[in-house]
Amino acid sequence: MRTIKVHVCCVAALMSIFWVAASAFAAEPAKTDTVILKPGSTIAIVGESATAQMRYSRYLEAYLLACGPDLKLKVIQFGREGESAPGFLARMDADVMLFNPDYVTICYGMQDGRGAPYNDSIGKTYESALRSIVQKLKDKGSTAIVATPGCVDSEIFKDKSYYNETLKTLGEIARKIAADYSMPVAEVHSVMAEAMKKAKAACGNTYYMTGPEGSYPARNGHLTMAYALLKAMGFDGNIGTLTVDFEGKAEGDKSHTITSFRDGRLEVESSRYPFCFMDQTTTPGGTKGILPFLPFNQDLNRFTLIVKHLPAAKAEIQWGTEKKIFDKAQLETGINLAAEFLDNPFVPRFSALLNLLEVKQTYESQLARGLLPNLPLIVKEDKNDAATVELVEAFKKKLMDIERISQAKAAASIVPIKHRIDITPIK
Numbered sequence: 001m002r003t004i005k006v007h008v009c010c011v012a013a014l015m016s017i018f019w020v021a022a023s024a025f026a027a028e029p030a031k032t033d034t035v036i037l038k039p040g041s042t043i044a045i046v047g048e049s050a051t052a053q054m055r056y057s058r059y060l061e062a063y064l065l066a067c068g069p070d071l072k073l074k075v076i077q078f079g080r081e082g083e084s085a086p087g088f089l090a091r092m093d094a095d096v097m098l099f100n101p102d103y104v105t106i107c108y109g110m111q112d113g114r115g116a117p118y119n120d121s122i123g124k125t126y127e128s129a130l131r132s133i134v135q136k137l138k139d140k141g142s143t144a145i146v147a148t149p150g151c152v153d154s155e156i157f158k159d160k161s162y163y164n165e166t167l168k169t170l171g172e173i174a175r176k177i178a179a180d181y182s183m184p185v186a187e188v189h190s191v192m193a194e195a196m197k198k199a200k201a202a203c204g205n206t207y208y209m210t211g212p213e214g215s216y217p218a219r220n221g222h223l224t225m226a227y228a229l230l231k232a233m234g235f236d237g238n239i240g241t242l243t244v245d246f247e248g249k250a251e252g253d254k255s256h257t258i259t260s261f262r263d264g265r266l267e268v269e270s271s272r273y274p275f276c277f278m279d280q281t282t283t284p285g286g287t288k289g290i291l292p293f294l295p296f297n298q299d300l301n302r303f304t305l306i307v308k309h310l311p312a313a314k315a316e317i318q319w320g321t322e323k324k325i326f327d328k329a330q331l332e333t334g335i336n337l338a339a340e341f342l343d344n345p346f347v348p349r350f351s352a353l354l355n356l357l358e359v360k361q362t363y364e365s366q367l368a369r370g371l372l373p374n375l376p377l378i379v380k381e382d383k384n385d386a387a388t389v390e391l392v393e394a395f396k397k398k399l400m401d402i403e404r405i406s407q408a409k410a411a412a413s414i415v416p417i418k419h420r421i422d423i424t425p426i427k
Contacts, residue, residue, distance in 0.1 A: 034234040035071070036143070036184060037064075037103060042074045044096050046088055047107030050150060051079025052365060055222035058357045059275075059287075060105075060229055061410075066273040066353060067239060067301070069414050070255075074407050076101070077361040078368040084111040085129035092133065095372040098400065101142055105229055106133060107188065109149025109170045110215060118166040127173045134181050145232050146178040147186040150225065151193045155205040156214030164193070186232035191294070192217075192224045198293040199284070207284045219279065220290035227296050237300035239274045239338065242266065244423060247309040264315075264423040271416045274303040274338035276350035288342060297339035305421065307331035312425035319421050320345045337421075345419035353413055360406040371399055 037043070043064070045057045054077060061075040078096050080087070085108040096104065112126040134144045148171030151164050171189040178185045192209065199207045199220075209221040217225065240256045250261035255272035275296070279286030291297060307315065310328045317324055317331075319341045326335055337344065379392050 034236065035068070036234045037071060037073060039071050040073070041071075041102035042076065042099060044076050044078055044099065044101035044104045045107075046078045046092075046096060046104060046368075047147075048079070048083045048109075048111050049081045050110065050217055050222070050225065051077070051107055052081045052083075053216065053222070054079070054358060054361045054365065055219060056217070056225035056229075057361060058354055059223060059226035061357050061361070062350065062353050063226065063230060063235075063275055063300070065410060066350060066414050067275055068235065069272055072411070076403065076407075077364040079365055080368050082111060084108060085126055085133065089129045089133050089136075091368075091373045092136065094376055095368050097136075097140065098372065098396075099403075100140075103143045103145055103233075104137055105145045105147060105186065106130070107147040107149075107186075107225070109167055109174070113149070113163065113166040113170055115160075115163060116166065117162040118169045122166065123169065123173060126170055127177065130174060131177050131180075134177055134183060138181055138183075144178070144181070144183045145186055145229065146174050146183055147225070147229065147232075148174050148189040150188050150217060150221065151196065153208055153210045153214040154196065154200070155208075156210065156212075168193075184232045184234075186228040188225050188228040191228045192221060195220075195224050195290060195293045199290065202293070203284065209285075209290070218285040219287050220285060220294075223287045223290055223296065224294055227294060227300065230300055235300055237298070237302050239301060239303040240270070240272055241304045241306065241334070242268065242421070243306045243308070245308040246311055246425075259418070264425070266421040266423065267418070268421065269416050269418050270346075271414075273346050273350060273414070273417070274344070275301045276344065276347045277342055278347070278351055278354065291339075297336060301338045302336050303338040304334040305331070305337050306334040307423060310423075310425055312427045314426040316424040316426055317421065318424070319419070320347075325426065346417060349413075349415075349417060353410070356410055356413055360410055363406060364403060367399060367403065372396065 045051060045060065051057055057077045057079065064071065064073045064075055076099055088108065108130065112122065114122055116122065134146065137144045149167040151167055154164065157163055168189055175185050196209050209218055210216055211218060240253050242252055242256060244250045244261065244266060250258045250266055252258045252268060256268055256270045258266065259269055260267040277287045279288045283289055310331055314325055314327050315331060317326060319337060320343060322341045322343055324340055375392050375396055379389055
């Protein structure tokens, strides 16, 4: 396993940049959601090894369930290690399409590029398969959310720098196919490449976004993938707004009910969660460490606290166990609680959700890896045996029923959370 030496100055730079970034992002006004996902929809997440790692897919599902609970979405993971676009085309009818997904996120390219400089054979094979996938989805009434391929680590692959160019070119092909079918595009490649460039510029080439081999994403790389997909889905990131008037009352919104406000103590019950980051440090490889270089909190995770008529020049804000001091102007504009307080009262419940989704998606990935795709082979051998066909269909139904139960369990885990914010004026 690779050992990475992280200099103290790198961690200091991360913390400094993070503070500046969080302050700059906090004041962005809320926008109107332009989410393309229809309430009650089923979303299938398909892709190669990065998808099969069940990280970005869990971040994505956790966001959809906890940060957008009103949509009541169902998410199913269908990643398979080492798969290319032609591989998925060959098996999609046997597993993914059985669930009649309304939306399918498609993340291929890393295997399709064959680790080689781009050539026409690579491009034509990838284009033919991806175009057929999108066409089949369109024919079935599903929306394909086409992701451009990720990128490889520029330091580990410095002797094979051509491969990022190969992946970039495949991304251009993916983008054109999406445009031809009027499908949304998730700009995974450009988002990951830009974040990696900024991070390495600030912390040096030892900063990494992949595993030891340089191609599979680390946790920070997975967060960039989830970010690109959520942006393609149209989420604007407005988790909610709490407004406190020291000369009047406190107000929440439909997802955040004020249960009490007195002497600067604000008690809230929230049915919508901010996205939470589980890493213990801001070292490279973790989701917290990439935040200074990826506008996740700014674009997708704004839980705003506005304080009006503060009777002092500054105030100490405590949310959970963390405390920070903000000046009056900052509070009047609004601070992003989700960005300023990474260790907040939602973290335990969000962590439990991610653990639950790991179990759920592990089962779903087993469906994709063989359980469902191999059932037609049994029927093919005994297609004239009614008992065999009936048995296979019953087994298929049982497998899908288990998945439905796990969907219900995940949705039921999103329960309202009571939390408190203390606002103490500092004269």
